[in-house]
């Protein structure tokens with residue numbers, strides 16, 4: 350909380366400085382912020398796809414009448430950067446993304462000034478409505494990548510109103526008649542109702558024997574599972590996608606992808622949670638393909654980077670406490686990391702991903718400080734900002750948990766919590782897509798963008814820029 354207040358203070362100061370005004374009141378006098386003119390365009394661009402009738406948000410923010418009763422809550426969520434659900438610390442690590450839905454500092458200031466100024470409507474003639482979508486949508490399509498080429502739907506099942514958590518694991522064929530390369534994937538609930546029961550959905554990939562290259566052998570998770578040969582079972586099991594509440598799509602680094610072949614199947618792993626009403630549904634997977642003749646040369650592997658060093662038994666969260674754990678994952682190959690998606694359950698609070706180079710230098714890759722279980726947001730790095738690390742680098746994952754009553758998501762702070770599949774148990778890992786490079790390719794990438802986290806600017810060229 351303290352951190353976000355500090356951040357907010359800085360935002361207001363910045364606004365005051367750029368307009369050279371002494372106080373928020375003076376700012377309002379100088380420029381009255383209204384819904385119709387200033388706020389509606391922001392809501393349409395950054396909120397409406399979730400906050401319109403029939404979408405996943407709890408209320409509509411389409412019209413002034415819709416939004417006005419929520420003004421206080423809007424200010425609070427926007428100021429603390431809980432909404433839109435983009436919770437990565439923007440001041441450290443990788444800062445350029447393909448799917449950034451966050452508000453700019455200026456947009457945050459506008460929304461806050463609107464609420465502080467009495468949440469006025471302004472002149473209705475200034476309001477230009479944006480059409481409301483009436484059905485489920487693919488986030489990838491919303492973001493301009495067109496509809497998926499193939500949709501694979503898990504057979505629907507029914508979850509009773511009250512029930513223990515269930516794991517639905519049906520199998521589907523992958524309908525291709527020739528090998529094809531996938532460049533983007535998205536899982537979504539198969540209907541509007543099943544948004545309420547689907548907590549996560551993994552599409553495991555049952556391989557054609559010719560597709561053995563889909564097995565990921567490049568990362569060691571430091572003894573996550575029990576037993577020597579089982580060490581990397583979670584990391585190595587091929588999958589087309591992991592999805593959890595709030596996640597969008599995975600779009601791979603340009604020129605990389607996943608190969609699908611005839612005869613292959615999807616084995617679903619859907620975690621279903623009862624929602625107080627019987628709901629029939631499940632999940633579906635959208636696949637966007639590379640056009641024929643433009644096949645990529647590299648595979649992208651979705652990899653589990655553990656936040657534990659002693660396997661599942663290492664997760665130990667006493668009642669009424671803040672706890673911490675860490676994991677060390679070794680890159681056996683030169684590796685580009687192309688996204689970050691922290692995965693926790695209800696006690697998860699923060700996750701840091703840090704690289705420890707073979708020579709001991711460390712670098713922050715990404716940090717989420719306000720994790721919220723409703724939002725397994727996937728932070729997809731821009732192609733030039735995707736960091737590259739030499740083989741032998743250790744990816745250090747540090748996880749913090751809040752098992753006190755201060756954590757609003759906590760169902761019971763009196764409980765001891767350990768590793769487990771149920772929502773009331775805990776987990777702690779980062780889902781990261783990786784691409785492996787030969788030594789030659791590694792040198793080329795470093796020559797272009799620098800080593801590690803550079804946000805696409807090579808250190809030398811940064812110096813040159815400063816000298817100019």
Ligand code: HEC
Pocket residue numbers: 391392395396397398399400405406407410419422423424426427432433434450452723
């Ligand atoms: C990706 C979808 C998505 C986007 C984008 C999004 N929201 Fe939300 N919002 C939700 C969902 C789902 C909830 C309910 C779950 C939660 O509180 O996290 C929510 C909750 C809220 C709440 C809390 C309502 C309450 O119960 O008090 C506010 C306020 C809010 N959103 C405002 C906004 C604003 C303003 C924007 C844009 C600047 C925005 N949201 C963007 C999906 C979204």
